[in-house]
Each structure stands twice: as C-alpha cells, then as structure tokens.
Amino acid sequence: MDSNDLPRLVYLVLLLAVVGGYFLMESRRNLGKTIAISGLWGDIRRGALPTEAVVRGDTLEVPVAEDGHFYLTAEVNGTKVLFVVDTGASDIVLTERDAERVGLNPATLNYFGTAMTANGPVETAPVRLGTLSLGGLTDTNVPAVVNGGALDTSLLGMSYLGRHEVTFTRDRLILRR
Structure with a gap:
C-alpha cells in the first residue's frame, strides 16, 4: 500500500x-x-431466460437454474421425471419415489449394489427402463439404478450423458447427438 x-x-x-x-x-x-x-x-x-430445455434439430439446450444446476424433464416409461444433470454420477439414478411412478416396485427390487455419494455409501438396485425419451430422442432398454437412500431428485449421470456430445457454457448445457 x-x-x-x-x-x-x-x-x-x-x-x-x-x-x-x-x-x-x-x-x-x-x-x-x-x-x-x-x-x-x-x-x-x-x-x-428460458427455464425449460429447448430442442433445435439434434441439439438440446438446457438453461442453468438459479441454484447453478441443470435440470431436465425426461419421459421414463411414458411418465415425466425431473432429473438433475450430474456429471459425478456414473449412472442414471432414480429416487424410489420416481421408480414407483414409472412402474417399478422399490419393495421388490434387489438392492445389492453400492454407490459412493457425498453423504457416504448407499444401496442401489439395478433396473432397466423400458423407454427414456428426451428432446425427441427415445432410447429403449436403458440401464439405471434405484437409489435406496435419501435422494430428492433423480440423477442423469454419465451413462446417459456419454451418448451425447456435451458442452457446458456459462449459462447453458448443450447436448447433441
């Protein structure tokens, strides 16, 4: 000084x-x-600012939410499910509530997997989703897991994101296939 x-x-x-x-x-x-x-x-x-994902041809643009995360609504087995995009998650992870909404019965699933989360290990049950539709693209027989622990919002992890070219900008996520 x-x-x-x-x-x-x-x-x-x-x-x-x-x-x-x-x-x-x-x-x-x-x-x-x-x-x-x-x-x-x-x-x-x-x-x-747009609050919903915008589809332009083979491109899906997702605006950042106020909390800094990216949220997408996808159709799983014909039911709309809100996902948070999570590049730290390996898989598509459904909450037990969302699993039930899309036709899976969490009480009958085999929770023999384990996922390491920021809150520690949680049990997971592997499942197959009949369909997952997002931005005009539909995938069938999609592998996912149901989280046996406390999870507020389902996660769209790298197993799905890896099917796209992914670009992050300051205020949006761009998925292109």
Missing part, C-alpha cells in the same frame, strides 16, 4: 456519497417506486 492509496479511497468514498446523495435527492418523491422497480430487475431477467 503506497502513500496515495488512502487519499484515493477517501476520494472514492466522498464521490460515492455525493453521487448517491444526488440520486436520493432527485428521486425522493418517487423513492419507494424506484426501490420497487430496481427489485424487479432480477424477476425480469429470470423471466427473460
């Missing part, structure tokens, strides 16, 4: 105070409205 840093900091703080004070004085009659409008920009931005 040289001897000019402190005077520069004081100057910038004073400049900010003057500009901010001017703004407040000019908009004091409509200050409530100004604050309300400035709070809407986040909502406007979110509303302008």
Whole structure:
C-alpha cells in the first residue's frame, strides 16, 4: 500500500456519497417506486431466460437454474421425471419415489449394489427402463439404478450423458447427438 492509496479511497468514498446523495435527492418523491422497480430487475431477467430445455434439430439446450444446476424433464416409461444433470454420477439414478411412478416396485427390487455419494455409501438396485425419451430422442432398454437412500431428485449421470456430445457454457448445457 503506497502513500496515495488512502487519499484515493477517501476520494472514492466522498464521490460515492455525493453521487448517491444526488440520486436520493432527485428521486425522493418517487423513492419507494424506484426501490420497487430496481427489485424487479432480477424477476425480469429470470423471466427473460428460458427455464425449460429447448430442442433445435439434434441439439438440446438446457438453461442453468438459479441454484447453478441443470435440470431436465425426461419421459421414463411414458411418465415425466425431473432429473438433475450430474456429471459425478456414473449412472442414471432414480429416487424410489420416481421408480414407483414409472412402474417399478422399490419393495421388490434387489438392492445389492453400492454407490459412493457425498453423504457416504448407499444401496442401489439395478433396473432397466423400458423407454427414456428426451428432446425427441427415445432410447429403449436403458440401464439405471434405484437409489435406496435419501435422494430428492433423480440423477442423469454419465451413462446417459456419454451418448451425447456435451458442452457446458456459462449459462447453458448443450447436448447433441
């Protein structure tokens, strides 16, 4: 820190105070409205971005969610299932709830597999999905596992993602086959 840093900091703080004070004085009659409008920009931005995957030919573009993850809704055995894209997951992983929704009975499955998760090991049951449809593409007899542990959202792992050319950008995931 040289001897000019402190005077520069004081100057910038004073400049900010003057500009901010001017703004407040000019908009004091409509200050409530100004604050309300400035709070809407986040909502406007979110509303302008697509929240669902967009299919363009052989390309599927998935926007990033507010939490930084990518979510896809696929049809499994004719039932819509929400998946989070998880490059750390080796397989397609269904929650027990989603497994039941697509016609599998978790109570009759053999949970002899083990998956290592961030929360420790969990039991898994290997299954075959009759169909998995995503973005106009349908795969049949798709291998997957049912998670015997606590899992909120089903995972779309590398066994499925590896069937595509996968590109991540700042705000979207692009799958191309």
